[in-house]
Amino acid sequence: MADSNHAWNDSADRNAAVRFIDINLRGVGQIFFQNNPLTGLLILLAVFWGSIEADAVYVGIGAVVGLLVGTSVALILRADNDSLRQGMFGFSPVLTGAAVPTFLGNDPVMWVYLVIGAAVTTVVTLAVSNLLNTWGIPASTGPFVLTTWFLLLGAYQLSRLTIGSMGPPALPEAAAAADFDVTAESLATSMLKGVSQVVLVGSWASGIIILIALAVSSRWAAGLGAAGTIVGTLLAIGFGADATAISEGLWGFSPVLTAIALGAVFLHTSWPVLLYAALGTVFTVFVQAGLITALGPLGVPTLTAPYLIAMWLFTLPKPDLAPTAHHKRVKHSVLTSDSANQ
């Protein structure tokens, strides 16, 4: 396989068409932090498998359209070439492209909306990257979530678009007693669907394909991804979350990303880091519960925001960081001359 990899990379270096395909496939792989075109190809296969299984092939088509539009806009805007080659401008628009037809009706106007949204996702990727580079933390799928939230919220006001599988907007209520039927099979399918829901499809077969796709590139990524969906699903069951949502894998996908991101991507794997990543993964589940409540009145899904919030909060801490001391003066403030400010 190393040989075929080598041949592919050579070919991508020399041929612009192959390079464009390579960039797009790496973009898909980067959804799970993998700079690997084969991983991307397998994930794309999983998306199509899951969307065809659900009789919704337009979700897979939307993903591809979003990917091509997003990558093309990055090329037009002359984004940083190294980042582009690694697929850094693909993973957010591919998700925007999968999410819009998942949650909105399959009308012609929706496709216009999707294309504009995917183009904007690339601009937002550049914007959020500039913001977060200040602290050296990654934008990750933040541009996808931000852009898609606006598109989905906006659909409620625009009568030419139809609301699909989201909402209806409702005030939160205390959860009814949970009734998830725990069997080996129900656990396994829920957990595998948790993996596939990262790419907006709920299919245990797609979950398996994605775990294989990850193992091709990194065994740590595959193992931590599996651990993430296990933690997320078990914790949701233990704290009594909605059984249907658990069955659909909706409590697994954000923890999958947090576990991989903290355990093996943004931090250097070690025992302390794995414990820290475990705490972050557990917190992801609570953030998700909180966001479901917060977004309930608006009738839109959390997307990967629970992962993003947990990941940002757990990658921001620095060693030997001195917080601005609570009892000290703010430096050089309005109304306070420097000499008086000691």
Next chain:
Amino acid sequence: MADSNHAWNDSADRNAAVRFIDINLRGVGQIFFQNNPLTGLLILLAVFWGSIEADAVYVGIGAVVGLLVGTSVALILRADNDSLRQGMFGFSPVLTGAAVPTFLGNDPVMWVYLVIGAAVTTVVTLAVSNLLNTWGIPASTGPFVLTTWFLLLGAYQLSRLTIGSMGPPALPEAAAAADFDVTAESLATSMLKGVSQVVLVGSWASGIIILIALAVSSRWAAGLGAAGTIVGTLLAIGFGADATAISEGLWGFSPVLTAIALGAVFLHTSWPVLLYAALGTVFTVFVQAGLITALGPLGVPTLTAPYLIAMWLFTLPKPDLAPTAHHKRVKHSVLTSDSANQ
């Protein structure tokens, strides 16, 4: 006109009272990014025309009170003199002063609220400017929006204030089929009201006065402003937004600001920039749709937030920016010694 400009500027340099008037008029002009006292005077005229036409002259008076309070607080806090002279501390409080009596009832307590709100708007201008200077992007009307949102939201809890023309708070619902009656007249009045709604009045005559005010200072600003309201209104019609809101110009005002800001103010006008500004202007309409949904349960208006969000997202991208790579380690993180972090 150049001569009379010259005479006015000389007079403002020498005479403190003229200078104070000059600063305030430039502050009004800066709502549309124009550092020009005549433009400001004409816009103020448009505000009074529109508010008198609507039998709500207190909106015009509120704008003037807000302006004077805001500018005075900036003087008291010894804000940067150059910025002050250019009217940079006027445009947010003038809008706070127009918005509070637009959305709340004309009670005596409301005027106390307005004055405190305008004073705070200047503090918030200094605060948000410090925040955003980190990335070299402008605070623009952000301080107006932030302060006014708190004031309007707060009014629901304070029984001595009455809720005027906003709300009632309601959960979002899928939009009913749109029925905007497209005629040359309905289009023209909606689009002109779109221009005037930037200053919280809905009057096609005010819209014409403002376009003239802009042309006095910059033909690009006038042309792009007109283009913005055309794009916003047509897109709202095309996607089926609420017909009454379109007629009132409520889908035009944010795109007006985005089009001017991106097309001729914050970026250097060129064909690629105009295309980029067009994408940003289109996105402004979708952000507005999204914010209407998001704020619906809270019963407060979007104000110019759709413009701000689009403008910030479209001015943040830098050329050859390398996003923090998705598969790299965060530098110098807690739990990770530097030597292990390579």
Next chain:
Amino acid sequence: MADSNHAWNDSADRNAAVRFIDINLRGVGQIFFQNNPLTGLLILLAVFWGSIEADAVYVGIGAVVGLLVGTSVALILRADNDSLRQGMFGFSPVLTGAAVPTFLGNDPVMWVYLVIGAAVTTVVTLAVSNLLNTWGIPASTGPFVLTTWFLLLGAYQLSRLTIGSMGPPALPEAAAAADFDVTAESLATSMLKGVSQVVLVGSWASGIIILIALAVSSRWAAGLGAAGTIVGTLLAIGFGADATAISEGLWGFSPVLTAIALGAVFLHTSWPVLLYAALGTVFTVFVQAGLITALGPLGVPTLTAPYLIAMWLFTLPKPDLAPTAHHKRVKHSVLTSDSANQ
């Protein structure tokens, strides 16, 4: 007392167990910005007094558990030693620990939630400190508010947790006419409870103990704290806020913190600063009104967020700050080469 202070400090330097107690007590004192173990001890006494009086001793126990967990996680993560010794990692988790059993039911699962929440609060303290150090402003109780909001929001989705004294989620309505019965006694108890509500208990006796605790460390802190609750309570009465909430001290606690923070902690006390702090304290009341409206549909309390927002907005302004001018180009933007960008 100076002698006993000295003996205590010596003992803390030499003995790890005493040092751990000292760090934790200082952490409690830092809720009110006081790096003083005796102040912390008295505040802890006030928390227990208030929680026992309300037949809810588990709130006091929760506070202690949160404190010990939060401080321990800071030690494990090897947080900056000087900050740690000053109690900078104690004041947020102690509040998380008090808030969770205040608003959720006293079930066994709640304690698991509380412990994880307190541990995460320390991580979030490091994260938010890194964010805000960029502008030299303090994280203060931000990590408590952020973490606790997620926990409280999340409880609505997790049926093993029960909702206690918060909510129910409801859309905002215009406030009914207020009927706070103004007597010397009703004012005094409301204002004293305003002080005690900072630590989540509503007891006038606890309020007195806390004012004494503050006076032990700083007379300015005690005086400004008293001024804060007076301003907050009177303004709430004057603008017609809900009478029951006023009686419970819920309109006093955020202004207490703003008054101390702006008047004597983060700015250098002077007449102009006191006026500036007064404006900030008044604005805190309006922000609180706004946040009550904004959070109403979600069924969670504002916690100390009104203080945080006002404090951040009033500590960010710098003297002679030039806002990014409204009519100038953004530097080095995408699509704009530097030479064209003058």
